[in-house]
Amino acid sequence: MKATETKLKGCFIIEPTIFEDNRGYFFESYNHKDFCEAIGREVNFVQDNQSFSKKGVLRGLHFQKGQHAQAKLVSVLEGRIQDVAVDLRKDSPTFAKYFSMELNSKDKKQLFVPRGFAHGFLTLSESAKVLYKCDNHYNKRAEGGIRFDCHELNIKWLIGTEDLLLSKKDKNLPNYLSTLT
Numbered sequence: 001m002k003a004t005e006t007k008l009k010g011c012f013i014i015e016p017t018i019f020e021d022n023r024g025y026f027f028e029s030y031n032h033k034d035f036c037e038a039i040g041r042e043v044n045f046v047q048d049n050q051s052f053s054k055k056g057v058l059r060g061l062h063f064q065k066g067q068h069a070q071a072k073l074v075s076v077l078e079g080r081i082q083d084v085a086v087d088l089r090k091d092s093p094t095f096a097k098y099f100s101m102e103l104n105s106k107d108k109k110q111l112f113v114p115r116g117f118a119h120g121f122l123t124l125s126e127s128a129k130v131l132y133k134c135d136n137h138y139n140k141r142a143e144g145g146i147r148f149d150c151h152e153l154n155i156k157w158l159i160g161t162e163d164l165l166l167s168k169k170d171k172n173l174p175n176y177l178s179t180l181t
């Protein structure tokens, strides 16, 4: 596998090694030893999440606060998504900057989103099945978020706003970074 750090320190593109033959393919979707060596630090994932979304569904931008913050390793089992990671680390030189890339089931690339980031994705294909590993458990009381169209982030989404499908919760997320405690 290969890990390439993005412009946001600690956020990495992970490219697994795919072994193809006349039967199909095999790859190690996660290897603790190789992963930690590749990103240069220890990460212990404790929870796997999966979500299935129709085209135009945008989930996010979400994070968990304080000691409940989660690092995530995002991969796509079916379809294509625009995955977005936003640096919300107050002391970071890239605070409020984002990284966006397509994740899909064909090239099997993954995105590692460290703690202190908000994460969200937009479904680009007719449907998409997303699997992501988290290094901290879900804690509903610690949930936080920022609206996908927050002007301070100015994220370029690949599908027009009029065609998006959001949860009521996501529609009602704060629209300003200053509101994030």
Ligand SMILES: Cc1cn([C@H]2C[C@H](O)[C@@H](COP(=O)(O)OP(=O)(O)O[C@H]3O[C@H](C)C(=O)[C@H](O)[C@H]3O)O2)c(=O)[nH]c1=O
Binding pocket: 049, 051, 059, 060, 062, 063, 072, 119, 120, 121, 138, 167, 169
């Ligand atoms: C995140 C989560 C949710 N839930 C329950 C809570 C709700 O009853 C239901 C749906 O939750 P929600 O609408 O928050 O799901 P998403 O909008 O896909 O949220 C995710 O969206 C973006 C992409 C993320 O990165 C986060 O991991 C996560 O917040 O699952 C759980 O039981 N455990 C969990 O870890």
